[in-house]
Amino acid sequence: MVGNLSKRGYIAAHGGGMVSDKSKLTFWLLMAPLLIWLVTLIVLPHVGMFLVSMREKIGVREYQTSFANYEVFFNEPLYWNTFARTAYMSITATALTLGIGFPIAYYIAKLTRGRTKTTLFLMCLIPFWVSELVRTFGWMILLRETGVFSNVLQYLGLVSGPVEMLYNDAAIMTGLVYTSMLFMVVPLVTTLDSLDDSLIEAGYDLGASSFAILREIIIPHAMPGIVSGCIVVFMLSLGNYLTPILLGGKDSLWFTGLIYSQFITRFNWELGSAFGFLLLGLSSLIVFVGLKLSRQSLTKTMGQA
Amino acid sequence: MVIALPVFIESLTMSQTPDLECRAISKSFDDFKAVKDVSFSVPQGTFFSILGPSGCGKTTLLRMIAGFQKPTSGDLLIKGNSVLEVPPNKRPVSMVFQHLALFPMMNIGANVGFGLRQRGVNKTDIKQQVERVLERVGLGGVADRPVASLSGGQKQRVAIARCMVLEPDVLLLDEPLGALDLKLREHMKIELKQLQSEFNTTFVYITHDQSEALVMSDQIAVMNHGVFEQLGTAKELYYEPSTAFVAGFVGEANRFAATVESVNGTDVQMITDQGKALRGVDAGQGVQRGDSVDVFVRPEAVRLSRDVSQTGQLGNGGAGRVENILFNGANSQLILRDQASGAEMNIAMPQTGEFRDLTQGDVIAYGWEPQQTRVYSSARGRHGL
Numbered sequence: 178m179v180g181n182l183s184k185r186g187y188i189a190a191h192g193g194g195m196v197s198d199k200s201k202l203t204f205w206l207l208m209a210p211l212l213i214w215l216v217t218l219i220v221l222p223h224v225g226m227f228l229v230s231m232r233e234k235i236g237v238r239e240y241q242t243s244f245a246n247y248e249v250f251f252n253e254p255l256y257w258n259t260f261a262r263t264a265y266m267s268i269t270a271t272a273l274t275l276g277i278g279f280p281i282a283y284y285i286a287k288l289t290r291g292r293t294k295t296t297l298f299l300m301c302l303i304p305f306w307v308s309e310l311v312r313t314f315g316w317m318i319l320l321r322e323t324g325v326f327s328n329v330l331q332y333l334g335l336v337s338g339p340v341e342m343l344y345n346d347a348a349i350m351t352g353l354v355y356t357s358m359l360f361m362v363v364p365l366v367t368t369l370d371s372l373d374d375s376l377i378e379a380g381y382d383l384g385a386s387s388f389a390i391l392r393e394i395i396i397p398h399a400m401p402g403i404v405s406g407c408i409v410v411f412m413l414s415l416g417n418y419l420t421p422i423l424l425g426g427k428d429s430l431w432f433t434g435l436i437y438s439q440f441i442t443r444f445n446w447e448l449g450s451a452f453g454f455l456l457l458g459l460s461s462l463i464v465f466v467g468l469k470l471s472r473q474s475l476t477k478t479m480g481q482a
Numbered sequence: 483m484v485i486a487l488p489v490f491i492e493s494l495t496m497s498q499t500p501d502l503e504c505r506a507i508s509k510s511f512d513d514f515k516a517v518k519d520v521s522f523s524v525p526q527g528t529f530f531s532i533l534g535p536s537g538c539g540k541t542t543l544l545r546m547i548a549g550f551q552k553p554t555s556g557d558l559l560i561k562g563n564s565v566l567e568v569p570p571n572k573r574p575v576s577m578v579f580q581h582l583a584l585f586p587m588m589n590i591g592a593n594v595g596f597g598l599r600q601r602g603v604n605k606t607d608i609k610q611q612v613e614r615v616l617e618r619v620g621l622g623g624v625a626d627r628p629v630a631s632l633s634g635g636q637k638q639r640v641a642i643a644r645c646m647v648l649e650p651d652v653l654l655l656d657e658p659l660g661a662l663d664l665k666l667r668e669h670m671k672i673e674l675k676q677l678q679s680e681f682n683t684t685f686v687y688i689t690h691d692q693s694e695a696l697v698m699s700d701q702i703a704v705m706n707h708g709v710f711e712q713l714g715t716a717k718e719l720y721y722e723p724s725t726a727f728v729a730g731f732v733g734e735a736n737r738f739a740a741t742v743e744s745v746n747g748t749d750v751q752m753i754t755d756q757g758k759a760l761r762g763v764d765a766g767q768g769v770q771r772g773d774s775v776d777v778f779v780r781p782e783a784v785r786l787s788r789d790v791s792q793t794g795q796l797g798n799g800g801a802g803r804v805e806n807i808l809f810n811g812a813n814s815q816l817i818l819r820d821q822a823s824g825a826e827m828n829i830a831m832p833q834t835g836e837f838r839d840l841t842q843g844d845v846i847a848y849g850w851e852p853q854q855t856r857v858y859s860s861a862r863g864r865h866g867l
Contacts, residue, residue: 378550378579378583379577379579380571382548382576383596384572385596385600389600
């Protein structure tokens with residue numbers, strides 16, 4: 178009797194163990210692609226890059242561990258000026274994108290319905306069907322000396338000779354805003370869509386002006402969308418290489434351009450890696466400060482948008 | 483005295499100015515007329531309900547009063563002043579929304595104080611007034627809590643407090659009890675009525691639920707297809723419905739289609755389509771011999787008896803077979819099929835216990851008085867003429 182009971186208990190325990198083993202296996206199998214992707218494409222290269230960035234070349238194939246590469250960055254004004262310029266240009270681009278994207282998103286989410294809404298949303302998406310390179314060349318066709326804008330201005334008699342509109346900060350800014358607009362509009366439309374119209378009406382009913390409603394009801398509600406849109410746009414701008422180089426020309430002074438030239442032109446992988454790490458640190462810091470200022474958490478914003 | 487008289491007259495006329503007045507107000511959407519020439523006025527301190535099925539135009543009417551929609555024609559006066567050109571955020575009306583529309587991004591105190599903040603009232607005054615109004619709705623000390631921490635009924639009270647703190651001339655309520663469960667809805671009906679008499683503010687309440695309207699209102703307007711079918715007190719609507727729609731919509735009723743045989747004053751003799759002779763009273767539509775009419779009888783107006791002689795002299799009635807008994811406590815109903823004509827009758831089960839042993843298939847005598855039988859001209863028009 179006792180033996181029988183214990184045997185049954187053993188089977189129960191063992192059976193249960195098999196079930197949990199199986200579900201554990203399923204869990205790991207499902208997680209495997211994500212883990213492989215994270216480890217091989219993100220963690221390993223970064224560890225490698227960090228190790229490279231900590232090497233100082235002291236002779237032919239002779240290296241020692243030091244912070245010398247990081248010192249070079251701080252001792253050379255061109256490097257950290259470019260670094261700061263990239264940061265504030267990206268922040269400006271993000272702010273501009275938000276400023277232009279918010280009314281568009283509000284219009285799509287709140288003032289249109291059904292077919293019009295879908296059409297407008299698609300129109301935001303259509304430019305992304307062509308590659309970024311082609312899109313940027315499109316801007317070059319418009320802005321260059323012999324381009325469309327210059328010719329139209331001459332034809333209208335507003336200017337006497339050809340005007341070069343490429344290769345300046347405004348051209349870079351235009352390109353950055355244009356490239357990242359979709360990534361701002363999509364999360365904003367999503368959050369604004371979820372705002373109940375009756376909240377806006379209740380605001381008016383209680384005597385609020387349109388501005389008070391925007392400030393007290395619409396923006397607080399859309400905050401997760403605003404923050405997640407800003408994070409994505411900021412990251413894209415900071416890490417953008419094509420747009421600043423093509424539209425800003427050789428004097429664009431974009432930090433990714435510096436990294437490129439260290440790796441490819443100068444063949445100085447050590448300094449390039451250090452720059453890469455500084456850029457990573459910078460973007461993380463700015464996103465962190467942004468989240469703190471807007472009192473949002475990364476999990477909340479990313480979860481919602 | 484010479485000076486006092488005009489002052490007295492002025493104050494008299496002042497008090498007679500209704501809080502809300504609609505003059506021939508209409509609203510069309512493209513070629514659909516949602517509200518057609520509706521006129522009414524609501525005196526100060528009245529609980530006024532607009533009752534109607536969904537799609538009857540009651541929400542459109544309420545939104546016009548609130549200012550979210552502009553009437554196609556007509557005039558809208560609040561305390562005697564036209565508000566047609568006044569935007570919703572300047573109108574002296576407040577609205578409790580169907581799903582309350584409390585601001586989830588603010589705590590309860592900030593929600594209630596929202597309107598005062600927009601008026602630029604200073605912070606300490608806002609705090610005091612918010613606390614006072616929350617106490618009046620029985621929610622003192624919750625100002626710092628988030629909206630989500632409240633139950634359905636408490637949210638309701640916060641929504642009312644948020645409007646009442648602004649001391650509006652008229653409070654509009656857009657089916658605010660619709661989202662609550664049955665028990666709470668019953669409770670909130672009484673509470674709303676109490677709050678209304680306590681604040682002594684004019685309430686305009688729209689609903690499709692007749693019991694909400696009957697229990698709470700001083701005045702009820704029954705609305706259908708964009709017009710007011712009847713305006714009156716709950717009792718008037720229930721006992722003297724002036725149209726067939728009101729008779730069918732407010733309360734339960736047995737409905738027969740019949741043809742008028744003879745008319746003597748308001749006394750009408752009819753034959754139902756199933757061949758049963760009935761006597762009833764003209765509901766004021768002036769039916770004539772040969773008219774097609776709709777006849778309405780309330781289930782509780784019908785008396786039951788085991789003895790035919792007791793119901794025989796009532797004027798209408800006969801013997802019926804029990805088809806079904808719908809037991810629902812005090813609201814139990816009996817479905818009876820008339821043995822002569824085969825017509826189905828819905829009869830309220832008397833609560834005296836006398837008919838407790840009644841079962842399906844039993845035959846019982848029933849009858850009702852002609853005064854309880856209301857006759858309306860039918861939309862089918864006249865036949866035989």
